[in-house]
Amino acid sequence: MTVALHRATADDLPAMATTDGRAFGIDYSEQDLTDLRLILDPDRFVLARDGGGGEVVGVAGSFPFEITPPGGVPITAEGVTWVSVAATHRRRGILRSMMGELHSGYAGAGTPLAVLAASEGGIYGRFGYGVATASRDVEIDRARAVLRADVPDPAGVRFADTEEVRERVPAIHRRWCAVQPGALSRPPRWWEFALLDRPHQRRGGTSRFHLLHADGYVGYRLDSGVCRVVDFFAVTEEARLALWRVLLRMDLVRTITTEAVADDDPLRWLLTDARAVRTTGVADGVWARVLDTPAVLAARRYAVEVDVVLQVDDPDGYAGGRFRVRGGPDGAECAPTEAAADLCLDVPALGAVAFGGTRAHTLARAGRLSADAPEVLGRFDAACAADREPYAGTHF
Ligand SMILES: CC(=O)SCCNC(=O)CCNC(=O)[C@H](O)C(C)(C)COP(=O)(O)OP(=O)(O)OC[C@H]1O[C@@H](n2cnc3c(N)ncnc32)[C@H](O)[C@@H]1OP(=O)(O)O
Structure with a gap:
């Protein structure tokens, strides 16, 4: 056949x-x-x-x-x-x-890059994909989630209707994407689709309610004493805190659940009892497949100055070769080189390390990355770290 x-x-x-x-x-x-x-x-x-x-x-x-x-x-x-x-x-x-x-x-x-969300973990490594971001299910016991007395109340949150969300929220999302490693953009038609909010998208909950701040947005549904947060992004910490404050004040809500925040969301540190926030599930989020190594490695910034030659192994040929990466907090360049390699890694490992969510040390311990010298590995590991856990924020 x-x-x-x-x-x-x-x-x-x-x-x-x-x-x-x-x-x-x-x-x-x-x-x-x-x-x-x-x-x-x-x-x-x-x-x-x-x-x-x-x-x-x-x-x-x-x-x-x-x-x-x-x-x-x-x-x-x-x-x-x-x-x-x-x-x-x-x-x-x-x-x-x-x-x-x-x-x-x-x-x-x-x-330069393909990304996906995998239905099963065993399928996509063979095609060059590595896990770039994580996805976490979080459950908050609202009665127990008391903010510390010294935590300010920035206010500035109000309800918005769908029309206002359509007009104002895409620009806030774009600003959030600019500061959040791993964030996926949403074209205008993506918003059109999401805001249709058809009954089958609600999974038994209400239609989407919208909380709007000048620098942030929360979309949530109510479902028998549970507030299901389906969208949460804040450009500033002030907006994040203001939005959390409103969610935590939802009388008649027993539990707040969400997949829409990264695990390093600072909420736990704002509470008198950090155990009020429980991670109930952790899974791979976005997988990344590098197709153009210089384009991807030059697009990011590095936490400390780094100058290293990488040997990338890609059986399909797109991303493979030897590349010199020179960069730091202000910019980076990456180009093919004939120089000897300091570090060798396979293309899924490159996708994992490129967004800062997986440490080079961890990949080395798994035999997915090898270094000539421990200090080179240490330097590369420190350089690739991100100030925030990479998080995509959009399911597809
Ligand atoms: C990004 C997304 O959309 S994720 C959604 C993926 N789709 C689904 O899960 C829907 C249900 N599953 C399917 O439709 C099919 O089983 C698919 C798409 C996963 C696989 O399609 P197939 O045509 O059977 O795969 P194909 O025969 O090309 O297999 C290619 C390789 O992948 C392997 N493979 C295929 N499916 C799986 C699997 N579910 N788990 C592990 N390995 C798999 C095969 O063994 C083969 O391995 P090889 O490298 O030794 O050759």
């Missing part, structure tokens, strides 16, 4: 949705398809068609994003998504051929 790859067209969306729905257990309605047309560019998707009947047996594609490296300039990235192969056609290399097609297209277009 032969299978051929094609670029999708707008007419293919129903067949794509059928394939995706069978894999993920989703019944897409006509309304869903209309909504999806807001965010889904068919020409960013490849389809695998069975040579016999011509039906779609595989789908993979991407959304366009930018992702912020530590301290640096946002990097253009394709966010790989909607990956599925029909159960009748699995383990015959269809995913491998679709990933090859997508990656060569991204590299040909000069896109």
